[in-house]
Amino acid sequence: MESLVAILATVTAVNALAVPAEIEERRTASYASSWDLKEFTSLVVFGDSYSDDSRLGYFIDHEGAAPPVGWENPVNYHAATGGRVWPQYVKQYTTTSDLNVYNYAVSGAVCSNNITPRYFSAIDAPFPALAQYEIPAYIADSRYVEDDGTDFIEGAEDGRVYAFWDGTNDLGFSAFIQDEQVAGTNLTTYINCIYNQMQRVYDNGGRNFVLFNVAPLYFAPEYAAPPYDVGVNQYWLDKPKNHTQLSGRMLEQVVTVNAIFDYRTPFAVEIKKRYPGARIAVFDVHxxxxxxxxxxxxxxxxxxxxxxxxxxxxxxxxxxxxVTNPSPDSFLWYDELHPSEQAERVIARAFVNVVKGMSKWATYWSD
Incomplete structure (x- = not known):
């Protein structure tokens, strides 16, 4: 049986290969030159429960019906973190006190239901995904004009940042880790989906993107190796018993996807010229x-x-x-799968620095 120590050693070795010296040098040298956002006025978020405020709740409360165009997503003080999610803390921490936050993330979401559809009984349908719901919802809102003649999405594109944080559900239970993806699809299909959704936002006018890589899910209690693992739980009722194998599989998926993000982003931006005039920061949340x-x-x-x-x-x-621990800020994880509110505060602080172009946790690329 592979020990946790061996798994962590593998993470270190793979990460060393995934980020070569030339990319590390570019990461340091490109802060000011590649990301020159003059003003940060709006944040648009796509993702899953690590970011969702209230959208899945709307679907549940309305028998699976989607929010109408121009729906204002309320702040959720009891989100999957046990409190607020990171976009709300970005609003709190940024010097732009009137930052507009447009959060399209949906708990349970994957990039595409054509790759890893995950059925949700509360709405009698797959969880709304980035490709099928979140991106179209944003595009519809971006063209929506209020009754008083003002645009629903406020502010110019120059000050608007689009954040993509996906992967938790795509790589997790009822998806890739159980080989339950649609036949003929694989990790590269998933990665293609992420860049295709960025392309759709780019085609709609978006120019400033922050791509989160995948969190270290193999540390989450849901996917951790013994002795830090958990058995059958509220999220995974038929969880396999070999948790060491499960954790190793998750590790391989996460580091593979993140290594591809590291290489594919500069290839797409600087060689293929896929996003002319755009700026993309890869946020190493992992x-x-x-x-x-x-x-x-x-x-x-x-x-x-x-x-x-x-x-x-x-x-x-x-x-x-x-049973809730009375000191939640002492923990990295809120439950078996989700980061704690304190972890999301840390992520939000780092994100603010990513947008400023001064974060050691980001690599910056522009055409």
């Missing part, structure tokens, strides 16, 4: 969360002993009888 895991005292600030392997909210397999 590296940031790994640093939280390895150095929790630099990021977590709860009153209880810091804990990066356990989680705040413990429920039974139906999601009931939950």
């Amino acid at each position: 590296g940031l969360m790994t640093d939280i895991y390895n150095n929790p005292s630099e990021y977590l600030n709860g009153t209880a002993p810091l804990d990066v392997t356990g989680y705040v909210n413990r429920c039974n397999t139906t999601g009931g009888d939950c």
